[in-house]
Amino acid sequence: MLKSELAGASTAERLSVPRSLVPGRRRGVWGDRLYQAAVRAAVLVFVVVVLGIAALLVYAARPALAAFGWRFLVTADWDPVAEHFGALPFVYGTLASALLGMLIAVPLGVGTAIYLAELAPFWIRPPVAFLVELLAAIPSVVYGLWGIFVLAPLLRSWVQPGLARGLGFLPLFQGTPYGVGMLAAGIILAIMVVPFIVAVSREVLLAVPTQQREAALALGATRWETTRLAVLRYARSGLLGAILLGLGRALGETMAVTMVIGNRPEIALSLFAPGYTMASVIANEFTEATSDLYLAALIEIGLLLFVVTVAVNALARLLVWSVGGAVKEVRE
């Protein structure tokens, strides 16, 4: 490699560099070998960890995989005593709560991103973006705490009776208003996922070249028409990626959902009814799993969650990267 050749002491001597700055040739070479080995090892460890997660999950879930096969996904009885395990209620609960959360979060998140990147007066943008960033930094367990003691009572005594009165003819809004349940989980998920959708969408929108906006403005388009014509069309795959990233979060979110969803493995149509998600059942029952098969079944749920979120995130990343190589990664 050119750089290591350049690093030889003789080059430095020819350039008459002070002796003190020049290491001995041997030390330089050994130091570089050590350095190369260290950085390579670090990357290797990282790759091994990622592959290790997949491998260990499969390994540890083997008893359940062998015992139930595909039926695991479509049977609904979860009976640790009889050792019958079917994950359907959890799959349903995860999908339903995530879907509900996304229904609320997507319009709000994309709308906020459009506001922050395109429509808002310039002076408003930094403080609002900062507040959204703070929202992303709040730990899950704190959302859960707030959900139990503020959101759930609010839903129980005001929102759910109101919905039942107004829209009670729909099966979605029937049943006893407990407060905790699918609706609470959906709302908490929406609040938690929105900052991610806003942050990634905003980055995607900012990656749209200025010339595109100018083209539309110069044609006599209003701000909104410019956004619709030049920005949103250009950024649509990136926005889809942002939404998928949010979905990935919603599917795997654990603590806050566990604290407000009610934790009952039932499949009910009503949003007032309690439910259970894949992540919550792992959180609640993992340390109580007494038999090997029980533990393996829980780990299989974890494996399922891993596969689904990896797929969703991989797709999302590719979409977000497609809009602009310069798009910064947004993490909390």
Add this chain to the structure above:
Amino acid sequence: MADGIRITRLNAWFGPRQVLRDIDLAVVPRSVTAIIGPSGCGKSTCVRCINRMHEVVPGARVAGRVELNGEDLYAPGADPVEVRRRIGMVFQKPNPFPTMSIFDNVAAGLRLAGVRNRAALHEAVERALHHAALWDEVKDELGKSGAGLSGGQQQRLCIARALAVEPEVLLMDEPCSALDPIATAKIEELIMELRKELTIVIVTHNMQQAARVSEWTAYFLLGELIEFGPTRGLFTSPRDSRTEDYVTGRFG
């Protein structure tokens, strides 16, 4: 006869930095006016003030008067959207909408204005593409994406897009700086053609181009208008020594 664009005491800023100082300039209708000057002299800002595009940049500010046919474009009731519809603009880098077909690119402005009739749209798009000397090259692939065209074709597509809404003025901000000599020659030819019907203001860093295409030339330096006059006079017998330094190549 309309009296073209009249700029009076125009000042412009980016944040605290003043980029234009007390510009007075009258553009003759149905002519080509070139704005030349070293980079950073405010020539782009000046044309962007004419169609109120300067103010869309964060922190940018404008003061002064710009009139089109006697109407103050910065009057309190003036709508920038309406101003920009009347004054078309072509940018340095070709910027067709990559998600739209060639047809939709040209039709974009008309659709904004509410033209829905298919036949009318077709007719207007064809006319604009003819005008931009692009029709023969793209007439069989109107449904294809504009992003697939060559740089010069893309720039002519942008010109067609601007022409489709039948503006009174066409502003061109260094329209050839991203193009090769052949594509540049085509655009220059097109400018000569268009000046019969349109008022054109073109910013260029290329003095030969200014000399070739324009009837009037304005020389900007450090945000000030140094000299304005018929192109030939400005290049052969400049009144100001600073202009002379520039056009003879001793500076910039």
Add this chain to the structure above:
Amino acid sequence: MSRIAVRRATNAAMNILAALAALVVILPLVLILGFLIFRGSTALNVAFFVHLPTPVGEPGGGMANAITGSLTLIGLAAAGGVPLGILGGVYLAQSRDRRLPWLCRFLADVLNGVPSIVIGIFAYTLIVLPMRRFSALAGGVALGVIMLPIILRTTEELVRMVPASLQEAALALGLPQWKVVLHVVLPTARAGIITGVMVAVARIAGETAPLLFTAFGNRFWHRRLDEPIAALPLQIFSYAISPFDDWHRQAWAGALVLISLVLVMSLLARLATKGLYNRRGTYG
């Protein structure tokens, strides 16, 4: 209405809708922080910081063990995650290879999206099962794995921003590459890398799910790293779902302490990189 009037009205309507969306998004932040300060501050006292939890039904006590536990876990995670992340990030930024860095970036972003509870299962099968006990070590490994992709990506991005000319100048002096990285590249990227570390710490400080069956929680002080250890988020969780009012109050106090820690880290991280990136302006 004329066409232009309709267009103006649409424009105004969309502006208002988008602003309303932003308002609705911000509202929970105000509500959550408001309740935290209101409920948390009344329950916060000196005992909270210096005492162990009391047995069930006995009022008083604190979360001193959970606070030190959280700090221990963060330290353990950082001890592994920070050096690995920085070294890996440097390698990715300087590698001439095209595919490996791309793959690692991709893996890092995907790993960053894997639910933390799944990372918990990983640490459980890797550490808890063979050792046959829950331990601080397992919790630290879980949190370290969560930190790793964040630090890796930040470091890589920032090392990439160090001008190549700077490195070439140093290499031309005859310095070996490791010295160039140590004395030229990393110091130049330092502020950004520190930010990355703080962002990662802010993230793991609040993680609960991966600790449930690794660190497990402990009502007493931990003495060794191979035994269960308390953590602030775990304690908040178990108190929040308990039936006791006094524990609920302590959960709020714990949440206030936790969020203060997390927000201070996030703010510091933000200040450290002010003007470093995300300065990209846009026309709107």
